[in-house]
Amino acid sequence: MSRAAPSESDLSFLQGTLRDSIGEQRIGAPYFSAKTNSGDQISLSARTVKPVLSNPSVLTVEQVTTRIVSSERDEIIMSAGQGLLDTSERVIMLQGGAQLVSMDGYQVSATEVIARLDENFLSAKGPIYMTGPGGQIQSGHMEISRASDSGTLKIVFTEGVKLLYDPK
Secondary structure, X not given: OOOOOOOHHHHHXXXXXXXXXXXXXXXXXXXXXXXXXXXXXXXXXXXXXXXXXXXXXXXXXEEEEEEEEOOOOOEEEEEEEEEEEEOOOOEEEEEEEEEXXXXXXXXXXXXXXXXXXXXXXXXXXXXXXXXXXXXXXXXXXXXXXXXXXXXXXXXXEEOOOEEEEXXX
């Protein structure tokens, strides 16, 4: 019924792994929340957050999800395998296959997404693929921002835009 004691070589491996984990600063399952200047709510959660040693205001994030709820109750959820959170610039950069989903049925995939945490501005680098009610759009760049004249959210696609309209 008893197990054999671990060998000395097993213990050396375990101690090395434990030493590596202890030496690495990180936070598991963090949650951040903020409000933009225009009243939009932004929240961010990740599997882990680690500081970038060369710049203490920048954090690496893994398995990150960001949720933006506008003051009009529009909602966008962004996710990616990894990213960088710059707390001094109040910016998050999502990398590793960024995905955006809006509650009104639009889905976007992009190579990289940069979002401001203090104002409603999002920039995506492509290739960009968007599907949703009414069809599909492909482009090299996309921006979502608040229109200065009306205050509503606007989406602008540039760089080789292709539109496939489906009037259903």
